[in-house]
Amino acid sequence: MPKEAYRKIHLLLQETKLSLQQQMSAGQASLPEAFMSDQGKISKGENYHGLPYQMLDFPAIFSKESIFAFRTMFWWGNFFSVTLHLQGEALKKYRKNICAHINELSSEGFFVSTGPTPWEYHYESENYKLIDIEDVARLAQENFIKLSKKIELENWAQLPFFAASQFQMLMQLAIS
Numbered sequence: 001m002p003k004e005a006y007r008k009i010h011l012l013l014q015e016t017k018l019s020l021q022q023q024m025s026a027g028q029a030s031l032p033e034a035f036m037s038d039q040g041k042i043s044k045g046e047n048y049h050g051l052p053y054q055m056l057d058f059p060a061i062f063s064k065e066s067i068f069a070f071r072t073m074f075w076w077g078n079f080f081s082v083t084l085h086l087q088g089e090a091l092k093k094y095r096k097n098i099c100a101h102i103n104e105l106s107s108e109g110f111f112v113s114t115g116p117t118p119w120e121y122h123y124e125s126e127n128y129k130l131i132d133i134e135d136v137a138r139l140a141q142e143n144f145i146k147l148s149k150k151i152e153l154e155n156w157a158q159l160p161f162f163a164a165s166q167f168q169m170l171m172q173l174a175i176s
Contacts, residue, residue, distance in 0.1 A: 006044065006052075006054070009054045009074050010042060010044075010054065012074075012156065012159055012160070013042050013054060013055075013056040013072060013074070014042070015159075015160045016056055016072050016159050016160045016163045016164075017040050017042075017056055017058050018160070019160035019161065019163060019164040020040075020058055020059070020070070020163060020164050020167055021058075022164065023164040023167055023168050024059065039058075040056060040057060040058025040059065040060065041056070041057050041058070041060070042054065042055070042056050043055050043057070048075060048121070049122060051075060051076040051077055051078070052076040053073060053074060053075045053076060054073070054074045055071055055072065055073040055074070056071070056072040056073075057069050057070070057071050058070065058072075061090070063088075064088075065088050065089050066087065066088040066089035066090045066091075067085055067086065067087040067088055067090060067091075067118075067144070068085075068086055068090035069083075069084070069085045070082065070083070070084055070085075070163075070167055070170075071083045071085060071121075072159070072163050073121055075121065075122075077153075078122075078153070079123075079150040079151065079152055079153060080150065080151050080152075080153065080155075080156065080159050080162075081121060081123075081148055081149065081150040081151075082148065082149055082150075082162070082163050082166045082167070083121065083146050083147065083148040084145075084146065084147045084148075084167075084170045084174065085118055085144065085145075085146050086098075086144065086145045086146075086174075087118060087143065087144040087145075091142075091143070091144060091145055094174045094175060095139065095140065095145065097173065097174050097175065098139065098145060098147070098173070098174050099136045099139055099140060101173040101174070102131060102132070102133050102135060102136055102139075103133065104173055105131050105147060105173060106130065106131050106132050106133070108149075108169060109130065109149060110130075110131050110147045110148065110149055111123065111128040111129060111130055111131060111147070111148045111149065111150075112128065112129060112130075112131040112135055112139070112145070112146065112147055112148075113127065113128055113144070113145065113146035113147075113148070114126065114127060114128060114129050115127040115128075118144040118146055121148070123148075123150060128146075128148060131147070147170060147174075149162075149166055
């Protein structure tokens with residue numbers, strides 16, 4: 001990826017982080033206390049299925065016992081996406097709320113991970129599907145849950161607002 005493109009995407013992810021921070025400080029959802037001290041992290045790589053990517057993990061808590069992460073990702077030539085990843089203790093704590101709000105998540109167009117690993121982000125049928133009521137039984141058994149939405153590259157300027165609004169919605173449904 002050209003250096004200037006990296007820089008512009010990095011700036012967009014920084015702007016997205018600020019938008020998420022504003023959403024969090026508005027206090028409209030009850031968030032885990034550890035999120036308040038999270039600084040977030042922007043990472044980049046050259047080879048996600050052969051193409052460069054950048055991602056913002058914010059807010060995020062990664063530990064051996066628990067993963068609770070909101071990831072905003074840019075995948076070169078494909079899309080921007082936002083994903084809530086729950087695993088371990090975080091999943092145990094919020095699984096019931098997610099299952100109880102399947103209809104709302106479905107009506108908002110969220111995808112749910114169907115793949116064997118939590119580290120895939122493409123929207124092919126073996127990795128994500130639109131969430132629906134039939135997913136409740138499977139989600140009750142999974143060892144991780146990822147809820148995700150994407151926007152097309154031409155809508156890049158909307159990313160900060162998109163990420164903050166999707167984060168707010170997910171927090172209201174999954175956390176509250």
